[in-house]
Amino acid sequence: MWLQMRILTNSATNTQSIGETTLSAHTIAVALPVPLKRNFHYLSDSAVSPGCRVRVPFSNRELIGTVVEDNSTPHSGELKAIIEIIDEAPFANQRWWQLINFTASYYLAPIGEVISSALPKNLRDGRPLSNYRADWFQLTDVNAVAKGVQQQRCLDALRSGPMEWSQLREAKVTRATLKRLLELELVAEYDHLGAETPCRLTQSPPEPNAEQLAAITAITQSTGFSSWLIDGITGSGKTEVYLRSIEHCLAQGQQALVLVPEIALTPQTLERFSARFATRIAVLHSGLARGARCEDWVSAADGLARIIIGTRSAIFAPIPKLGLIVVDEEHDLSYKQQDGFHYSARDLAIVRAKHAQCPVILGSATPSLESLANAERGAYQRLELSARAGGASSPSVELVDIRQASRDTGLTMAALDSISSCLARGEQALVFINRRGYSPALMCQHCGWIADCPACTRHFTVHQRHQQLVCHHCDVVEPVTHRCPQCFSQQLDRVGEGTERIEERLIQLFPDTPTIRIDRDTTRSAQQLAENLELVNNGQPCILVGTQMLAKGHHFERVTLVVVLDIDSGLYAADFRAPERTGQLLTQVMGRAGRAELAGQVLVQTSLPDHPLLQSLLSQPYRIYASMLLAERQRFGQPPFSAAALLRADHPHQHQVDQCLSLARNFCANAVQHGVLQCQGPMPAPLAMRNGRQRGQLWFFASHRNKLHSAMQALDELLTNSKLVGGLRWSIDIDPQDSN
DNA sequence: AGCACGCCGACT
DNA sequence: GTCGGCGTGCTC
Ligand SMILES: [Zn+2]
Ligand SMILES: [Zn+2]
DSSP states (O other): OHHHHHHHHHHHHOOSOTTOSOOOOEEEEEEOSSSOSSOEEEEESSOOOTTOEEEEEETTEEEEEEEEEESOOOOSSOOEEOSEEOOSSOSSOHHHHHHHHHHHHHTTOOHHHHHHHHSOHHHHTTOOGGGGSOOEEEESOTTOOOSSHHHHHHHHHHTTSOEEHHHHHHTTOOHHHHHHHHHTTSEEEEOOTTOOOOOEESSOOOOOOHHHHHHHHHHHHOOSSEEEEEEEOTTSOHHHHHHHHHHHHHHTTOEEEEEOOGGGOOHHHHHHHHTTEESOEEEEOTTSOHHHHHHHHHHHHTTOOSEEEESGGGGGSOOTTEEEEEEETTTOGGGBOOSSSOOBHHHHHHHHHHHHTOEEEEEESSOOHHHHHHHHTTSSEEEEEOOOGGGOOOOEEEEEETTTSOEETTEEHHHHHHHHHHHHTTOEEEEEOSOOSSBSEEEETTTOOBOBOTTSSSBOEEETTTTEEEOSSSSOEEEOOSSOTTTOOSOEEEESOOHHHHHHHHHHHOTTSOEEEESTTTOOSHHHHHHHTHHHHHTOOOEEEESGGGGSSOOOTTEEEEEEOOOGGGTSOSSTTHHHHHHHHHHHHHTTSSOTTSOOEEEEEESOTTOHHHHHHHHSOHHHHHHHHHHHHHHTTOTTSSEEEEEEEEESSHHHHHHHHHHHHHHTHHHHHTTSOEEEEEEEEEEEEETTEEEEEEEEEESSHHHHHHHHHHHHHHHHHSOOOTTOEEEEEESOSOOO
8 A cells, every 4th residue: 555655656746757667766865955954855767876966846946955875765755856966976075974974963963054064155056066177178199280370389288288278278279279179179178087286396495493393293204193283372383384294295195174264364374375385276265256166166176176275164175185184273263153053163173184094283372272181181292382483582561550540542651652662663563452443332421321232232332434333242233323312412422442443543643653453344354454464564664453353363573562452351251261262362462572583562451450360371371371271171170171062042032032941951950960961051141132132041061072962962852843932043052162 | 944824904 | 805914834
């Protein structure tokens, strides 16, 4: 009976005519880009290998899916037939699938979603890979003679070996000529896949110092999987270690993957690699044009690109001959995806290197506590680079107590004096304030009313230039009010300082010196950042004002003074990672001062000069500070001494949030009682309301990762299957980096 | 996630 | 009388 049904439904959903012998014989399981953690089964006339994309009907629309299983047995019901097979062969190898499956399971994400975030947009939309492959051509007969000058030029060009179209065009060959030669069969298409892209050094590398040499030797002489933590202060030459390790990797005929923070993928960064290696380098970055991005992605997948440089999502690029992974500035938060499924590209880099049996290098001047702990317990091998390049000494650091000093727009006399003398010496100064906009509040002089964001619990920030009140936590923007809505007074004060105001005041105080502001408002892309920094790189005296954007690994050769205006907010620890983040930020900012041969000076303005964190951070190297923080984490059983997960929920009504989190809390009650799991919460998120939605969270800790994982798997299942109220959003973040 | 179906207010 | 609001429910 059941069998009969199946056959009937098969022929019903099949477009094939009666009498034809080959019915849709193949049942395949397909992963689809929908937030459903199961595969969908379809019928296909011809065999399709797992790993190929297919176009399928899915509840009256069409989706692009990826075959994950052939010859699978469906559970029940009617099966639809696929519309089209897109890939003749799988676009990635088994190792890549291992990574995708691991990611889906570890971060509790549907496989289809993981694949989606791995593919560039156009490939997600079902465009064939061939669109993004260059056509190559070769001679059919080396002794071939052509008729005209045009044709002969083409044949001569090809005599040195196969070429792609762009090269022929450079050799002044026209499309028409090539077409004619193809028709005459004097030239044929050449299958360049499988050919190895040549690669050579274009510059003679600088001699590494003793520490660098030791690091390079250790990494290049290792075999199989190994992980390295390069802990090197700013300017200690981590890059040279990367470059030498890449050189070794390329010499073995393999490909190297380099991950960099979002803001660091600039032409200058790329220059460092292209200046050393003459080979095909793929760049994977969201800022790139879609077509170009696909070309690079495909060239990585084809094994043609020898170096792949990209941001977070580049960790998912197929790289068949992967021989090395570098994660630069490994502590950077942009490696952790904040929306969708919460993966960490840095953590996945370790997993991927393990699969590929190759080395992985994590580099940072301020390594994350996770990585330091891993090094401590021997999982990573630690390489320290302590020498400051050019032999420059560490900067002098001075605390300025703002309670004792008068200030002009947030700047103490000490700061202004230091800036003056810095500029007088012909050097550059950097003013760091981690708050963009003009002022963080707009307040009525008479009644004390403050302009608050209607959609959350924070004040509006004044943006002077655009005459707007902007909420930095929601999407709310309003025009600046000039009258208090409470008492109708027109005396409204802009209280406090942001980058825009500091910039304005510095221009007034130092009219003859250019002041450059670097924050999200002036600098939206890495490209723009590079443009804005052009002037700084010229070396003429100037003042840089900016947010943490300035702290991220940029080289300012002539900055000798760093003034830090608002470190205090980072000292009021809201979550257990705050001291780590503050320490990293301050260390990175201080590292901007005094590179090369110029001595540096750092001035930190604070109202908490005796704060223990500040004291220990400024009196000793970051690594000592970090080990103190680690000891504290250990004492409290916090990560990395336990595994953590965070359940977030939000809804317009608090009650619904509470209900969801309580459900989760009760579900785990048993495990908590048995000591398998620890819960903290439910509690409001640090920003308890955002965009008009109430936000709550529930923390989970476990001493064993696999215990946490199975608990979260079960919780995920529970919440997925619970009929939760509409509009309730929830997510489980494994290894959360940020409680917001 | 989409995109349906499905029942109640203000429009031709 | 219809157009459309978004509340539940399903997708091989
Ligand atoms: Zn007022
Ligand atoms: Zn807001």
